[in-house]
Amino acid sequence: MSKSYNVAILGATGAVGTELLELLANRNFPLANLKLLASERSVGRTLSFKGENLPIEAVSDRAFDGIDIVLASAGGSTSKTWAGKAVEKGAVVIDNSSAFRMKEEVPLVVPEVNPQAAAHHQGIIANPNCTTILLSVALWPLHQVRPIKRLVVATYQSASGAGAKAMAEVQTQSSAILSGQPAVAEVLPYPLAFNLFPHNSPLNEQGYCEEEMKMVNETRKIFGTQQIRITATCVRVPVLRAHSEAVNIEFEVPFSPEEAREIISRSPGVKLIEDWQANHFPMPIEATGRDEVLVGRIRQDISHPCGLELWLCGDQIRKGAALNAVQIAELLVEKNLLKPLAISH
Ligand code: A2P
Numbered sequence: 044m045s046k047s048y049n050v051a052i053l054g055a056t057g058a059v060g061t062e063l064l065e066l067l068a069n070r071n072f073p074l075a076n077l078k079l080l081a082s083e084r085s086v087g088r089t090l091s092f093k094g095e096n097l098p099i100e101a102v103s104d105r106a107f108d109g110i111d112i113v114l115a116s117a118g119g120s121t122s123k124t125w126a127g128k129a130v131e132k133g134a135v136v137i138d139n140s141s142a143f144r145m146k147e148e149v150p151l152v153v154p155e156v157n158p159q160a161a162a163h164h165q166g167i168i169a170n171p172n173c174t175t176i177l178l179s180v181a182l183w184p185l186h187q188v189r190p191i192k193r194l195v196v197a198t199y200q201s202a203s204g205a206g207a208k209a210m211a212e213v214q215t216q217s218s219a220i221l222s223g224q225p226a227v228a229e230v231l232p233y234p235l236a237f238n239l240f241p242h243n244s245p246l247n248e249q250g251y252c253e254e255e256m257k258m259v260n261e262t263r264k265i266f267g268t269q270q271i272r273i274t275a276t277c278v279r280v281p282v283l284r285a286h287s288e289a290v291n292i293e294f295e296v297p298f299s300p301e302e303a304r305e306i307i308s309r310s311p312g313v314k315l316i317e318d319w320q321a322n323h324f325p326m327p328i329e330a331t332g333r334d335e336v337l338v339g340r341i342r343q344d345i346s347h348p349c350g351l352e353l354w355l356c357g358d359q360i361r362k363g364a365a366l367n368a369v370q371i372a373e374l375l376v377e378k379n380l381l382k383p384l385a386i387s388h
Pocket residue numbers: 053054055056057058059060080081082083084085102116117118121205206207208
């Protein structure tokens with residue numbers, strides 16, 4: 044009989060948590076039991092899974108008893124409080140927050156890029172930042188053929204990155220504006236409906252926000268090189284759940300758009316969407332609900348002989364968060380990597 048596993052979702056009521064539920068049901072993950080964890084606020088609620096109403100429990104030490112895998116998406120401070128406790132109980136934690144991503148002993152994994160890194164986990168595996176996951180999946184196949192020297196990225200990030208409440212707020216703001224009322228911002232720092240603003244994460248002394256530095260540092264860690272120079276400008280846009288990115292890539296040597304297109308069209312996790320006649324390229328609306336990162340508008344950078352320009356869109360909640368985490372869980376199961384290496388029981 045094939046083995047099945049006890050899984051807990053920490054943050055089950057959130058935007059990523061509910062997507063995790065759907066993915067676990069639809070990808071036929073070998074599940075024995077599923078436990079749904081959130082804050083005290085959600086106790087008494089249920090969520091539907093494969094036709095059954097599962098109760099939400101408040102997270103606690105005991106909640107991790109007998110759990111093999113924790114899929115955590117409840118924010119950095121919640122992960123910092125609970126991940127260690129879950130690992131002590133013998134679980135492997137796949138954490139969607141930024142709490143552990145840059146720790147040397149914590150693998151930062153995108154299964155299409157660096158699945159081998161997962162084998163070195165000590166109980167926690169980090170799921171990268173959403174914009175970084177989408178970028179990595181699209182660029183890794185090109186970097187394999189000719190190394191990338193420098194990246195200049197501009198992001199167009201959906202409300203979902205700020206959680207379910209931010210998504211609801213954009214919808215409420217849109218209705219308010221359309222009926223002549225002012226847009227109220229309570230979750231997001233400014234009105235997002237019919238607007239956009241530079242990402243509001245904390246700024247460093249160089250003027251870069253945390254989200255931009257995540258892209259710089261996490262991409263290098265996933266690609267296993269500190270040599271790629273990266274700069275980014277991250278912007279929140281009034282889109283519900285798919286991010287877009289305009290990417291300028293400088294390679295060590297010239298890379299023809301035709302060859303890049305051919306590579307993208309046969310690589311895992313990406314899909315080439317280009318209709319030059321119709322001027323039709325990836326759009327967030329088309330990326331929504333899809334597993335693949337959509338890539339298009341691949342063209343020679345007219346300002347640099349070794350440069351390419353491309354445009355990508357990907358579902359932030361899906362490949363940018365929940366799907367990548369479930370793929371990591373599948374990898375752990377497939378490669379028999381569930382026993383935390385540094386923990387003895
Ligand atoms: P709750 O609904 O009980 O507040 P999102 O990223 O969409 O905002 O979702 C955040 C998720 O993290 C929700 O499931 C939320 O649960 C959960 N969460 C937030 N704070 C805590 C906490 N202190 N302990 C456990 N879960 C938390």
